[in-house]
Amino acid sequence: xxxxxxxxxxxxxxxxxxxxxxxxxxxxxxxxxxxxxxxxxxxxxxxxxxxxxxxxxxxxxxxxxxxxxxxxxxxxxxxxxxxxxxxxxxxxxxxxxxxxxxxxxxxxxxxxxxxxxxxxxxxxxxxxxxxxxxxxxxxxxxxxxxxxxxxxxxxxxxxxxxxxxxxxxxxxxxxxxxxxxxxxxxxxxxxxxxxxxxxxxxxxxxxxxxxxxxxxxxxxxxxxxxxxxxxxxxxxxxxxxxxxxxxxxxxxxxxxxxxxxxxxxxxxxxxxxxxxxxxxxxxxxxxxxxxxxxxxxxxxxxxxxxx
Amino acid sequence: xxxxxxxxxxxxxxxxxxxxxxxxxxxxxxxxxxxxxxxxxxxxxxxxxxxxxxxxxxxxxxxxxxxxxxxxxxxxxxxxxxxxxxxxxxxxxxxxxxxxxxxxxxxxxxxxxxxxxxxxxxxxxxxxxxxxxxxxxxxxxxxxxxxxxxxxxxxxxxxxxxxxxxxxxxxxxxxxxxxxxxxxxxxxxxxxxxxxxxxxxxxxxxxxxxxxxxxxxxxxxxxxxxxxxxxxxxxxxxxxxxxxxxxxxxxxxxxxxxxxxxxxxxx
Numbered sequence: 237x238x239x240x241x242x243x244x245x246x247x248x249x250x251x252x253x254x255x256x257x258x259x260x261x262x263x264x265x266x267x268x269x270x271x272x273x274x275x276x277x278x279x280x281x282x283x284x285x286x287x288x289x290x291x292x293x294x295x296x297x298x299x300x301x302x303x304x305x306x307x308x309x310x311x312x313x314x315x316x317x318x319x320x321x322x323x324x325x326x327x328x329x330x331x332x333x334x335x336x337x338x339x340x341x342x343x344x345x346x347x348x349x350x351x352x353x354x355x356x357x358x359x360x361x362x363x364x365x366x367x368x369x370x371x372x373x374x375x376x377x378x379x380x381x382x383x384x385x386x387x388x389x390x391x392x393x394x395x396x397x398x399x400x401x402x403x404x405x406x407x408x409x410x411x412x413x414x415x416x417x418x419x420x421x422x423x424x425x426x427x428x429x430x431x432x433x434x435x436x437x438x439x440x441x442x443x444x445x446x447x448x449x450x451x452x453x454x455x456x457x458x459x460x461x462x463x464x465x466x467x468x469x470x471x472x473x474x475x476x477x478x479x480x481x482x483x484x485x486x487x488x489x490x491x492x493x494x495x496x497x498x499x500x501x502x503x504x505x506x507x508x509x510x511x512x513x514x515x516x517x518x519x520x521x522x523x524x525x526x527x528x529x530x531x532x533x534x535x536x537x538x539x540x541x542x543x
Numbered sequence: 544x545x546x547x548x549x550x551x552x553x554x555x556x557x558x559x560x561x562x563x564x565x566x567x568x569x570x571x572x573x574x575x576x577x578x579x580x581x582x583x584x585x586x587x588x589x590x591x592x593x594x595x596x597x598x599x600x601x602x603x604x605x606x607x608x609x610x611x612x613x614x615x616x617x618x619x620x621x622x623x624x625x626x627x628x629x630x631x632x633x634x635x636x637x638x639x640x641x642x643x644x645x646x647x648x649x650x651x652x653x654x655x656x657x658x659x660x661x662x663x664x665x666x667x668x669x670x671x672x673x674x675x676x677x678x679x680x681x682x683x684x685x686x687x688x689x690x691x692x693x694x695x696x697x698x699x700x701x702x703x704x705x706x707x708x709x710x711x712x713x714x715x716x717x718x719x720x721x722x723x724x725x726x727x728x729x730x731x732x733x734x735x736x737x738x739x740x741x742x743x744x745x746x747x748x749x750x751x752x753x754x755x756x757x758x759x760x761x762x763x764x765x766x767x768x769x770x771x772x773x774x775x776x777x778x779x780x781x782x783x784x785x786x787x788x789x790x791x792x793x794x795x796x797x798x799x800x801x802x803x804x805x806x807x808x809x810x
């Protein structure tokens with residue numbers, strides 16, 4: 237019996253490579269190993285497989301690179317091959333051949349606490365994920381909602397600025413939608429909206445943002461597009477409208493597009509207004525068509541024209 | 544625009560012409576090389592760096608989906624080589640970095656001349672009978688659980704990384720300036736990319752001369768793993784050094800340096 241045996245923790249003294257030179261009674265009784273089993277062995281050999289990786293990759297390099305290791309949990313294997321969680325502290329003694337002095341404390345209660353903490357954290361993350369979905373997705377159509385679209389618009393503008401590419405904002409409005417609701421009921425209106433949203437999402441590229449802006453108005457943001465490519469996309473939408481099934485018969489859509497140069501300094505709201513004005517130009521010109529707005533200046537003339 | 548130097552905390556020293564890059568493994572940072580790098584500065588241009596998300600790299604550049612695969616980490620190496628116009632670099636990769644360096648050399652072979660794999664493992668997962676990586680899936684699950692317990696991270700702390708694109712605005716803090724300190728989510732993501740991936744099919748595609756250095760006793764990458772790699776990797780040599788442990792560059796620096804230099808001088 238030496239003084240180390242009186243300490244309320246397991247004590248190990250190892251060489252700089254973690255081969256055990258000394259171990260106290262507390263350590264042997266906690267691990268059910270006999271002194272004979274432990275002396276000369278490497279700490280690594282007493283660990284579970286998962287802990288070995290952590291020990292070799294993180295604990296040991298830390299022990300070599302700095303004077304001490306504080307509060308690391310490792311799982312040891314006791315003599316009966318049962319997992320024994322221990323919290324380990326170690327200090328290196330450079331004046332003594334870099335010997336390492338280890339203190340090991342049982343961590344069974346700590347393990348329980350951490351398990352429940354981690355469980356709560358995982359639940360919290362899961363709940364957050366669900367809430368995020370609820371707060372960003374339009375419930376009826378599954379598109380992103382208006383608020384999320386505005387956030388995405390800001391991000392896309394920054395990305396386009398960095399990559400020096402133009403992008404398009406497309407505003408779409410179902411023609412004579414009020415008549416569907418009035419003549420066939422809201423359920424039929426909702427059914428049409430859902431089909432339309434699905435059609436937009438199915439045809440969107442990975443980076444496109446498809447949003448329900450409100451009522452029967454939708455917005456699609458198309459990064460890295462110009463007049464040619466966005467017109468192809470718009471024409472595809474018109475073409476696909478015939479896939480929509482409704483008691484109201486054929487459904488058409490009017491589209492307004494604003495193509496924003498990467499270096500434009502107009503506000504997000506102005507971009508949306510520009511697309512909205514283009515949309516109204518389509519409506520005024522007889523619906524079921526797309527109007528393209530390429531610069532803020534042309535809009536000015538349109539504004540005057542429509543006012 | 545952030546420079547590669549800052550992004551990956553690149554440090555270059557030495558008097559030689561020949562470039563030698565040391566790539567640290569999972570868990571720590573370029574400090575791992577501090578015992579052997581000084582032995583190379585007389586004859587080589589020594590390049591050290593931290594992977595994005597490790598050490599003193601710029602953590603705001605961390606993209607969780609990019610760095611969920613080793614190919615993402617390989618991009619870091621390629622970025623550095625492109626930025627500094629390296630065209631015949633020797634690259635020494637420790638553990639998982641052996642695979643990352645190999646992936647970089649497969650994607651952009653023009654930057655490299657030789658690969659040195661220090662205690663490499665193409666896969667840590669047992670796949671009997673033809674391959675024994677040393678670990679069962681349950682062991683690796685235990686490792687991830689252990690990481691959760693040693694790097695407690697709460698939701699607020701994790702959120703900026705989870706949302707990715709917003710990170711640069713929200714995440715202003717940097718990792719503490721201490722060895723092996725890390726962001727919990729980044730460490731776990733790196734652990735998953737390292738220990739749950741299987742790159743056994745990548746090594747046979749290797750095009751450059753390579754040296755495989757294995758520790759005599761290493762519970763993470765056994766001699767058998769080294770022999771397996773040697774047998775599937777074209778134009779490779781296997782050297783087993785008389786060391787114990789997975790980080791011989793830290794525990795036995797002179798033996799490790801000798802093995803590397805012997806290969807570089809004698810081929």
